Structure formats: structure tokens, C-alpha cells
Amino acid sequence: MNTESKEVLLEVRNLQIEGFSEDRWHQIVKGVDFTLHRGEVLGLIGESGAGKSTIGVAAMGYAKPGCRINGGSIKFDGIDLVTASDEQKRILRGSRIAYVAQSAAASFNPAHKLIDQFSESLLEHGLGSREQAYADAKALYARIRMPDPDRIGFRYPHQVSGGQLQRAMTAMALSCRPDLIIFDEPTTALDVTTQIEVLATIRDIVEQFNTAAIYITHDLAVVAQMADRIKVLRHGESVEESATRTMLSHPREEYTKSLWAVRSFRKTVAAPQLEPIALVKISDITATYARGGQAVLSEVDFEIHRGETVAVVGESGSGKSTTARVITGLLRPEKGEIVFDGEVLPADYRNRSLHQLQQVQMIYQRPDTAINPRHKIRDILGRPLSLYLGLRGSAREQRLIELMEMIEMNPKQFLDRLPDELSGGQKQRICIARALAANPSFIICDEVTSALDQLVAEGILRLLDQLQQELNLAYMFITHDLATVKAIADRVVVMLQGRIVDQGPTNEIFSPPYHEYTELLLSSVPEMDPDWMDRILAERASKMGMAAADN
Amino acid sequence: MNDPSIQSSTGPSFEVSKTRQLVRVLLQAPLSAKIGLFIIFVYIFVALFAPLIAPFGESELVGRKYQVWDDEFLLGTDNLGRDMLTRIIYGARNTVGIAVITTVFAFVTGGVCGIIAAVVGGWLDQLLSRVVDVLMAIPSLIFSMLLLSIFGTSVISLILIIGTLDATRVFRISRAVSLNVVVMDFIEAAKLRGEKLAWISVREILPNIAAPLAAEFGLRFCFVFLTISALSFLGLGIQPPTADWGSMVRDTADLITFEDYTPLIPAAAIMILTIGVNFVVDWFLHKTSGLKDEY
Numbered sequence: 068m069n070t071e072s073k074e075v076l077l078e079v080r081n082l083q084i085e086g087f088s089e090d091r092w093h094q095i096v097k098g099v100d101f102t103l104h105r106g107e108v109l110g111l112i113g114e115s116g117a118g119k120s121t122i123g124v125a126a127m128g129y130a131k132p133g134c135r136i137n138g139g140s141i142k143f144d145g146i147d148l149v150t151a152s153d154e155q156k157r158i159l160r161g162s163r164i165a166y167v168a169q170s171a172a173a174s175f176n177p178a179h180k181l182i183d184q185f186s187e188s189l190l191e192h193g194l195g196s197r198e199q200a201y202a203d204a205k206a207l208y209a210r211i212r213m214p215d216p217d218r219i220g221f222r223y224p225h226q227v228s229g230g231q232l233q234r235a236m237t238a239m240a241l242s243c244r245p246d247l248i249i250f251d252e253p254t255t256a257l258d259v260t261t262q263i264e265v266l267a268t269i270r271d272i273v274e275q276f277n278t279a280a281i282y283i284t285h286d287l288a289v290v291a292q293m294a295d296r297i298k299v300l301r302h303g304e305s306v307e308e309s310a311t312r313t314m315l316s317h318p319r320e321e322y323t324k325s326l327w328a329v330r331s332f333r334k335t336v337a338a339p340q341l342e343p344i345a346l347v348k349i350s351d352i353t354a355t356y357a358r359g360g361q362a363v364l365s366e367v368d369f370e371i372h373r374g375e376t377v378a379v380v381g382e383s384g385s386g387k388s389t390t391a392r393v394i395t396g397l398l399r400p401e402k403g404e405i406v407f408d409g410e411v412l413p414a415d416y417r418n419r420s421l422h423q424l425q426q427v428q429m430i431y432q433r434p435d436t437a438i439n440p441r442h443k444i445r446d447i448l449g450r451p452l453s454l455y456l457g458l459r460g461s462a463r464e465q466r467l468i469e470l471m472e473m474i475e476m477n478p479k480q481f482l483d484r485l486p487d488e489l490s491g492g493q494k495q496r497i498c499i500a501r502a503l504a505a506n507p508s509f510i511i512c513d514e515v516t517s518a519l520d521q522l523v524a525e526g527i528l529r530l531l532d533q534l535q536q537e538l539n540l541a542y543m544f545i546t547h548d549l550a551t552v553k554a555i556a557d558r559v560v561v562m563l564q565g566r567i568v569d570q571g572p573t574n575e576i577f578s579p580p581y582h583e584y585t586e587l588l589l590s591s592v593p594e595m596d597p598d599w600m601d602r603i604l605a606e607r608a609s610k611m612g613m614a615a616a617d618n
Numbered sequence: 619m620n621d622p623s624i625q626s627s628t629g630p631s632f633e634v635s636k637t638r639q640l641v642r643v644l645l646q647a648p649l650s651a652k653i654g655l656f657i658i659f660v661y662i663f664v665a666l667f668a669p670l671i672a673p674f675g676e677s678e679l680v681g682r683k684y685q686v687w688d689d690e691f692l693l694g695t696d697n698l699g700r701d702m703l704t705r706i707i708y709g710a711r712n713t714v715g716i717a718v719i720t721t722v723f724a725f726v727t728g729g730v731c732g733i734i735a736a737v738v739g740g741w742l743d744q745l746l747s748r749v750v751d752v753l754m755a756i757p758s759l760i761f762s763m764l765l766l767s768i769f770g771t772s773v774i775s776l777i778l779i780i781g782t783l784d785a786t787r788v789f790r791i792s793r794a795v796s797l798n799v800v801v802m803d804f805i806e807a808a809k810l811r812g813e814k815l816a817w818i819s820v821r822e823i824l825p826n827i828a829a830p831l832a833a834e835f836g837l838r839f840c841f842v843f844l845t846i847s848a849l850s851f852l853g854l855g856i857q858p859p860t861a862d863w864g865s866m867v868r869d870t871a872d873l874i875t876f877e878d879y880t881p882l883i884p885a886a887a888i889m890i891l892t893i894g895v896n897f898v899v900d901w902f903l904h905k906t907s908g909l910k911d912e913y
Contacts, residue, residue: 395810416810424812437803441825451811505811 073104076144076246076279077126083138084121084130084303095121095134096303105246106277110294110311112284112326114520115491118303119283123249126281127164128156144246161188165240169252171232175224182220185239194243207238210275211268230261234268241272247279254289258382258547259591266292266593267604285520287326288593291315292600299323311597325522327595344409345370346541347427347509352393352403363389364400364565373508374535376542378556378573380549380588386565387545391511394543395429407509425455428502432514434494438486444497445482451504470500474530492523499530509541516551528555549592553577561585647901654897661891665710672704677859684873687880694880697869702880706887708861714891716773716856717843723781724842725835728788733819733827735789736796737805747793750786758783759848766854776855780845784838791834795827829902836899840892847888863888 084096096118103109111119121134128148130136141148143164148156160166165188168174175184186200195203201220208216211234224232233253240248250269254262270293273280282293290297290311297314299306299322307320318324347370354364364386371377379387392398394405396416405412407426413419431437438447445467452458452466471478474496486494495515502510512531516524532555534540546552552559552573559576561569561584569582576585590603644655664671674680677700685695693702735743753761762779769775799805800823808822849855850864858865863884870881 397806397810419812421812424810427810429807429810431803431807433803437807439804439822439826442821454811454813501807 073106075102076105076107077101077103078142079122079126079139080142081139082122082125082141083136084118084125084134085137086121086131086134088133094303096125098139099300099303099305101298101305101308103247103279103281105279106273107296108273108280108282108294110282110284110290110297111300112287112290112297113300113306114285114522116302117300119285119300120251121303122300123251123281123283124166126247126249127160127166129160158192161245162192162194162243163245164247164249165243165245167233167236167240167248167250167253170256171236171253172224172229172256174236175232177224180221180223181227181235181239185220185235185242188239189242192243200242203242204238207241208235211238211272213238228261230257230265233257233265237265237269237272241276241278244276245278247281248273249281249283251283252285255284255286259549259593260382260587262289262593263591263600263603266600269293270600286593287521288595288599291595291597292593299326315595315597341372341375345406346373346408347371347394347543348406349390349394350403350406352390352400352405354389354393354398354400356398362401362565364393367403367562367565367567369560369567369570371509371541371543373541374539375557376535376544376555377558377560378544378546378552379560379562380546380552381562382547382588384564385562387547387562388513389565390562391429391513391543391545394511395427421455425451425505426507427509427511428505428507429511429513430495430498430502430515433518434491434498435486435518437498438494438501440486443483443485444489447486447497448482448500448504451501455505466504470504473503473534474500490523491519492526495519495523495527496530499527499534503534503538507540509543511543511545513545514547515544517546517548524551531555549589561588650897651901654894654901657890657894658898661710661714661894664707665714668707668711672701672707674701674704676704676708676861678704684870684878686878693883694878696866696880702866702870702883705861705866706863706884709863709866709884709887712856712860713843713846713850713863713888716777717839717846720777720781720784720842720846721835721839723777724784724788724838725831727782728785729792729831730819731785732789732792732794733796733823734815736793736800737815737818737823743793746789750789753783753786754790759845762845762849763852763854766849771854771857773856776846776849780842780849784842784845788831788834788838792827792831795830796823799823799826833899833903836895836902840895843888843892 079099079101082096082099083094085092086095087093099118099122101109111122113119121131124131125136125141126143126148128141128143128151136149139149143159146155146159148159151159175181182201182204185204186197189195189200189203190197204220205217208219213219213231213234219227219231219235227235237248237250237253253269254265257265266289269280272278280293282290284290284293294311296308296310298308299314299320301322306322307314307318309319314323315327318327349367349369349371352364352367353362355362367386367390369377379390381387389398393400396405396412396414396419399414404414407423412423416424448467448470449463452463456466458466467482468478471481476493476496481489481493486497489497495518498515515531516527519527528551531542535542542555544552544556556573559570559573560567561576561582563584569576569585576582577589581589590606593599644652647655679699680701681691681695681699683695683697683699685691685699687694691701691703693706696702696705731746735746762783765779766775769779805818805822808818813822846855847862847864847867850862851868853865853868855864856862866884867881873880874882
């Protein structure tokens with residue numbers, strides 16, 4: 068797409084936004100410029116706190132509560148949104164500028180049908196009648212290949228899947244045929260297999276209607292598929308901006324290069340010599356949430372050896388986390404048992420001895436809720452020490468310092484802090500230290516990196532790997548991120564709808580011949596190649612064609 | 619190793635001493651909260667030093683009945699010839715003191731039961747919740763009058779009865795806020811660590827629900843205080859000769875027909891404290907709710 072000949076739609080100059088926290092105003096966005104032409108897609112990328120979302124909503128002339136625009140100009144089609152009246156902006160929003168939020172589930176009103184929410188802005192802005200809106204909605208639903216487009220709009224948000232909801236939201240943003248759509252991480256909450264459908268929908272719509280878009284994401288591979296140009300942000304400042312292909316092949320700045328290199332981490336040593344007897348044996352587990360209800364796990368059976376990392380992968384709802392709940396004893400299985408170090412663990416954690424509890428530790432997905440916000444780091448880490456090991460006084464203090472050094476955090480600086488005073492990555496390190504404090508031999512890592520920025524996640528993976536080598540720990544690594552799996556796992560268990568569909572050593576699973584479902588998963592992971600999505604979609608289309616011809 | 623978050627320090631340093639922080643928070647409080655704090659402080663002072671401040675003894679007969687306000691008896695005398703000002707001052711001690719003890723009792727019982735119901739769940743939660751429903755279904759003033767006439771009107775039974783009835787409200791709120799905390803991963807982590815119920819309740823949950831409970835304490839105190847005063851006014855509360863604002867209103871109520879405003883003084887004492895506490899609670903709730911005004 069050449070951008071030279073097209074007219075300028077949005078021009079942001081020296082944008083300054085400040086936010087209020089800790090009784091002071093802090094500059095969040097420090098003078099960012101960009102220009103967007105009609106029909107062009109600009110990708111904004113950066114880590115959390117870079118100001119991506121703040122800039123995104125500012126493009127609508129809006130500042131989040133506690134923030135204000137304190138400098139610069141935002142010219143949308145000749146109107147300066149910084150100085151425009153609320154009424155002027157109200158007329159623009161929805162009709163000429165639309166917004167697609169990260170979580171469609173949280174952004175739809177659960178009490179109204181999809182099609183009524185679709186029609187709302189059209190009717191509100193007086194751009195059409197209800198009949199016209201309904202007809203348009205059905206046409207758009209068909210256009211984005213929603214199943215049963217004539218009737219799906221009459222469902223409520225909870226009656227469609229997450230991916231369909233996100234696509235319905237994209238269609239909704241399009242209801243007034245806006246000139247500009249802002250996509251704020253629209254696929255972050257979705258599984259990879261669903262993500263590719265949503266991405267295809269968004270790109271199709273943007274091209275079809277010649278809509279300009281700002282695409283905000285932290286996922287480089289995704290932005291590579293979507294954007295014509297990419298702008299890298301850091302700490303509210305622009306790092307660099309150029310056309311997507313140039314940016315991917317020849318990044319100029321060090322920071323951009325470091326972002327690009329993130330996915331390079333690989334486990335350093337080859338798989339260790341395994342002991343003949345497994346440390347943890349998950350033996351033929353079948354589980355339900357309600358007695359006699361539908362099985363959420365069926366005949367799940369695998370082993371984990373000392374010093375080994377086993378990754379459990381699958382989409383949401385595949386039973387990964389439920390497996391962890393059965394192992395920890397939070398969910399009593401209908402059938403099967405957990406054997407740990409040769410002894411059968413009681414099915415209910417309340418019947419397990421302190422020693423048994425000590426051996427199996429867990430690290431959670433969201434470090435914010437996994438540690439008590441009212442406890443100091445000293446108490447969080449000290450409790451397992453005194454509970455399991457009976458450490459007191461200076462022995463305990465000594466061990467605390469060792470633990471902090473293991474997670475590469477300064478004991479003097481951090482031991483007396485509260486969790487709120489730490490960043491997300493630091494909190495996750497504290498969770499790791501808490502697990503280590505128990506001297507376990509087995510740690511369950513439940514999506515430990517998915518709430519973190521890539522650079523921070525990388526640091527966590529390195530740390531886990533290093534600790535494994537030092538302490539000969541066994542990890543069960545639950546994740547939906549296949550890049551992480553390739554980086555850290557010795558063996559992989561692939562789950563689908565509560566069953567294990569494929570398992571084996573990582574290099575076997577991830578090299579041909581693939582299991583059918585594993586191949587679908589693998590091929591859905593975006594790659595840092597701007598042509599990747601076209602290729603995959605074309606491949607899948609031709610396969611479908613071949614299958615149809617076969618029949 | 620190359621996690622950038624490790625090097626960057628978070629937020630300002632915490633060298634500022636606790637007292638200075640407290641002073642700063644108090645100075646930044648809105649005017650209403652400052653007035654409220656001032657009122658509470660004055661009441662506490664009067665309650666603590668009642669014997670030193672009061673001109674006469676608590677139940678000393680010092681003059682004729684219903685004397686008007688003059689230089690000797692600043693607020694006149696009551697129906698038995700006791701000094702009104704002295705009685706008001708001692709009333710701060712009795713009425714407020716009993717109300718505080720009752721509220722604390724209600725919070726300990728209701729709070730403990732509420733947290734336990736939330737953590738344990740299942741049949742225990744059902745049992746406690748239904749018992750509370752039954753107690754709350756009966757209008758509390760009428761119920762407490764009934765119970766007081768059965769068990770007698772001693773200070774102990776007053777505290778136990780009003781405390782128990784108010785504990786039902788505390789139970790509800792502490793159970794509700796605890797339920798929000800119980801679903802957090804750190805509670806699951808504590809359970810899997812092998813922590814006992816007492817540790818989970820006191821160390822893991824209580825610190826996280828302290829703010830709403832503290833705000834509720836202020837409000838609940840007002841209601842307890844008003845209930846005691848109302849019961850005293852009806853003759854079922856704090857018994858003579860103990861000075862108490864509720865019964866003082868009743869004893870001197872007739873004077874209002876003679877354009878003598880003496881009965882309004884103890885009533886005002888009740889009102890002002892209630893308003894003061896509410897001012898402080900409002901401020902506290904606003905601070906802890908995390909609601910920020912849009913700037």
C-alpha cells in the first residue's frame with residue numbers, strides 16, 4: 068500500500084499526556100508525533116507502561132480517568148481534538164472514529180443482544196433506521212464469515228465464543244463506516260487458533276472499507292501481519308518509526324533490536340539423564356466439576372522426572388489448569404491417582420502431610436493476586452521457611468538473603484517492601500522465591516509468563532532454567548504459548564478437550580510428522596514475517612479445497 | 619539477568635517517618651473530616667477526664683428540681699435536682715463507653731463468624747447465614763426490647779443483646795468482603811501450604827478487609843449509640859442513677875413545653891457525636907475505596 072498519494076487523516080504533533088498518581092502529576096506521554104493517512108494501518112508497539120493505550124484513546128480526543136492531555140495537537144480531518152468541545156467529539160466518536168477494546172467480553176453489555184448493540188451508534192448518530200442497521204449487521208456478519216450470520220446477532224454476548232465476540236466487536240466498530248478504528252490489543256486474550264481468525268477478519272475489513280487503523284499490541288509477530296508502518300514506543304517516547312518490512316529487517320535502535328531478539332532464548336543444556344522412576348506420575352486421571360457431570364479430564368496420564376521440564380499445552384478449556392488442580396489436591400478426581408516419589412498422594416490436599424505439601428509448589432499466572440498485598444516480602448518468603456523448615460532468627464534471615472540472591476533481587480532493598488511497590492516481573496520473582504523457600508522437588512508453573520512483557524518474561528524463563536540446573540527441580544509448565552514451550556521444555560504434552568492428544572520429547576513433537584492438532588496449533592502461532600498470515604490462510608484454503616475435491 | 623525491571627527502582631523512597639506521613643494525611647483531609655476528628659477528640663477527652671471537669675458528683679443532689687440556667691448550675695438541674703452539666707459530662711463516659719464496648723463485641727463476634735463462613739463455606743456458611751437471616755428478620759429495636767425485658771436491664775445484658783443483634787450486620791459485611799478475598803490465588807497458595815483456618819483468617823484475610831471493616835465500625839458505632847440512647851429514653855437502657863444522655867432527654871422532656879431547652883442539650887450531644895463520626899467515616903471510605911475524582 069503506498070501511503071504517499073493519500074490524504075492525511077490524523078496528524079498528532081508533540082502529544083503530551085500526564086497522569087495523576089501519588090499526589091503528583093507524572094508525564095506519561097512525552098511528545099509523540101505521528102501521521103496517519105486514509106486506509107493506512109499504524110502499529111504501536113511497546114512494553115506495558117510505554118503509553119500505547121493512552122495514545123490510542125487520545126487519538127479519539129479522550130483521556131482516561133486520572134489523565135489529561137497537557138500539550139500538543141491531535142488533528143483529525145482538520146479538527147483539533149485537543150481543543151474541540153465535548154459535543155464536537157461526541158459526534159465524531161462512534162460515527163467517524165471507533166474503538167475495539169482488548170476484552171470484548173468485558174466491553175459488550177451482557178443484557179443486550181449483539182445486533183442491538185451493533186445498531187446503537189448508528190441510531191444514536193441518526194445515520195439510519197433500525198431495519199437498515201439490522202440488514203447491515205447481517206451483511207457484515209456474513210462478510211466476516213460468522214456462523215449463521217442472519218441469526219447470530221440475536222444472541223446475547225455470553226452465547227457466543229470469545230473469538231466470535233471479538234469479531235462481532237470489530238463488526239460493531241464498523242457499523243457507521245468510520246474513517247479510523249483503534250484496535251487496543253484485540254487478540255491478546257484469545258487462543259492462537261482463534262487469534263488467526265480474528266486477525267484475518269480485521270485485516271479484511273480494513274482493506275475492504277479503506278479504513279485507517281491504529282493497531283496497539285505488544286506482540287511483534289501480530290503487528291507484522293497487520294500494520295503498514297510500525298512505531299516503537301518506550302516510556303512514553305517514540306523510539307523509531309518506519310515501514311513494517313524495513314522495521315523487521317533493519318531495526319535502527321538498540322531497544323528495537325532487543326525487542327526483536329527476545330524470542331531467541333533456548334534452554335542451554337540438553338535434557339538431563341533421567342532417573343528410571345518418575346518423580347510425579349499422573350496416572351489415568353478422570354475428573355468432573357460436578358459429580359456425574361461432563362468430564363473435564365479424561366484418562367490423563369503422563370510422567371514427570373526429576374530435573375525435567377514437561378510443558379502442558381492446549382487452548383483455554385483444554386484441561387491444563389484442571390490437571391494442576393488435581394495434582395495439588397484442590398480437585399478430587401473421579402478416577403486415577405497421583406503418585407509422587409513412589410507414594411500415592413491423598414486426593415484431597417487437606418489429607419496431605421506438611422511434608423507432602425512442601426514437595427509440590429505452585430507458581431501462578433498473575434503474581435498480583437498470588438501474593439498477599441498486605442504482607443511484606445520478608446513475611447511472604449519467611450512463612451514457608453518457618454512452617455516447613457522451622458527456621459528462626461538469624462538462620463531464617465540468612466536463608467531469606469540467599470533466596471533473594473537466587474532470584475537476583477537485592478535483599479536490603481526489597482525485603483521490607485510491600486508487593487504493591489514492585490513491578491510485575493519482580494512480583495513473579497517473589498512468587499518463584501516463595502516456591503523455592505519450601506525446598507520443593509517439583510514446581511507447577513501455571514502460565515507464569517503470560518501476564519508479563521516479553522523482555523521480563525524472558526528474564527523469568529532464564530531464571531527458572533538456571534534454578535532447575537542448580538537444584539535439579541522438576542517443572543510442569545502450563546502454557547498456551549508455543550514459543551515458550553520450544554524455549555524451555557524437555558517434553559511436551561498436548562491437550563485438547565480434557566484429553567491428551569499428543570505427547571513426547573519437544574523436538575519430536577515440533578518436527579514432522581506432526582499430529583493433526585499439534586500442526587494446527589503450531590501453524591497458528593504468528594511468525595515475524597509479514598507474509599506469514601497470507602501464506603497460512605492460502606495453505607488452509609487450498610487444503611479445504613483439496614478435502615472438498617476428495618469427497 | 620537482563621530484566622530491566624530489576625534495576626529500575628519503584629516509586630519514591632520510604633524514608634518518610636510514619637508520624638510525618640500521618641500528619642500529612644490529616645492536614646490534607648477535607649474540612650468535614652477535620653471537624654469530625656475534632657469532635658471525636660473532644661468527646662474522648664471529656665469521657666476520660668469526666669471527674670476532673672465536672673463541677674459536681676455524678677448522682678449528687680445539689681439543688682432543687684428543674685432549676686433554670688444560672689451561674690451556679692450552668693445548664694440548670696434535672697427532675698431530682700442533679701446538675702445537668704455534670705450529668706452531660708459523665709454521660710459521655712457512660713453512653714459512649716458502653717456503645718464502644720458493644721460495638722467491639724459486635725465486631726469480634728460478627729467479624730470472626732463472617733470470615734470463617736467465607737473461608738470454610740459449605741454447610742457452616744449456610745447455617746450461620748440462615749441464623750443471621752432469622753435474627754435480622756425481626757425489627758431490631760423491638761427484638762432488643764423484648765430480650766431486655768426477659769433478661770433484665772443490666773449493663774452486661776445490654777451489651778450482649780445489642781452486640782449480638784448488631785453482630786448480624788457485621789457478619790454480613792465481613793462475609794461479603796471476605797468472599798472477594800477468598801477467591802484470590804494467595805488464599806489458595808496458603809491452603810496448599812498447609813495453613814490452618816486461624817492463620818488464613820487472621821493473617822491472610824483480615825489485613826485485606828480491614829479498611830471496609832474500619833469504616834463499618836464507625837457507622838455501626840453510631841447505630842449502637844443511637845439504639846442505646848433510644849432504649850434508655852424508653853427506660854430499658856442504662857439505668858439510673860448512672861448518667862446517660864438518652865434517659866436524660868426523657869427525664870427532662872416535660873421542660874420543652876415551658877420553653878426551656880434543657881432536654882435538647884443531651885439530644886444535641888448525641889447528634890453532634892453521630893455527625894462527627896459520620897464525617898470521619900465518609901472521608902475514610904473515600905480514601906480507601908480507591909475512587910478517584912476525575913481531574
